[in-house]
Amino acid sequence: MKKIGFLIAAIAIAFSLTTAAQSNPEPWKPEQLLAPKQLADLIKSNAKDKLLIISVGPAALIKGSVDIGAVHDQVNLSKLKTLLLKEKKDREIVIYCGCCPFEHCPNIRPAFKLLNELRFTNQKLLNLPRNLKADWIDQGYPTNN
């Protein structure tokens, strides 16, 4: 009887762990999402010099960001790797794309996976759930143009 109880408990734990893993299949943790307003405030403040903001999508519209190009293209992913290898692992890095809603974006996942693989410790993904226009430009946040 004890054995059956133990087996049921083990199955329940395994099931709950699997479900938890499936509910967050993204390479980033929820706390690694940075709100657009937070980044806009950082850009306006002196803290901007500490930040490395990287566009991994079609264009670097956010003020002061580095244009790597869309990293679904391996050439651009290699460019990102080259850039990151020059940085300290604890550098505060923010990546963004904003081409389209997160679920369709082909760029943010390979970029964030690369940051994880290179063992960076302070990386963030700009939370642009719709796109750069709706979540950044239309909010009046600073752009390069």
Added chain:
Amino acid sequence: MHKLFFAGFLLIAVAATASAQSSKPVHGTKPGNAAPEIRLPGPKGDTISLSSKKGKIVLIDFWASWCAPCVGEQPELAVLYRKYRHTAFKGAMGFEIFGVSLDSKKAEWVNAINKLGITWTQVSDLKFWNSGAAKSYQIESLPYNVLINGNGTVIATDLHGTDLEKMLLKIKSAK
């Protein structure tokens, strides 16, 4: 007496101005609105205007090489373009596609056009989400399109897949 005459004259002038204003077409993206003009460079750098397509049913296709659903839609548009290009519609002769790209890099835009074998008109100011055309058409996401008639009046917006062809057939059968 003079004052009364002047007041009457003023009233007539105001009414005439208001009447003239109300007869002006309303520019916008809602059905019945006059589609805003688009004048942008093509891949060769030559300026192409939307109004140059007047007289045809025109699909203004907002897309970009970085937009996967937009790219996926291009072969379907190619089929419709070939099928209805020379068709006689109500008040319009022929079907044209006016592709407006929100790309930011010319090489990526031109490569996509060549790779997809797009033969219809393509324009872009290469300003990504800051595109002037995207602003005047209030584009919030891609893909997005606007179908206009031979006079440049908006018929419908955001038609994709079979809905687009159904609309073309509806316009054709309304002859």
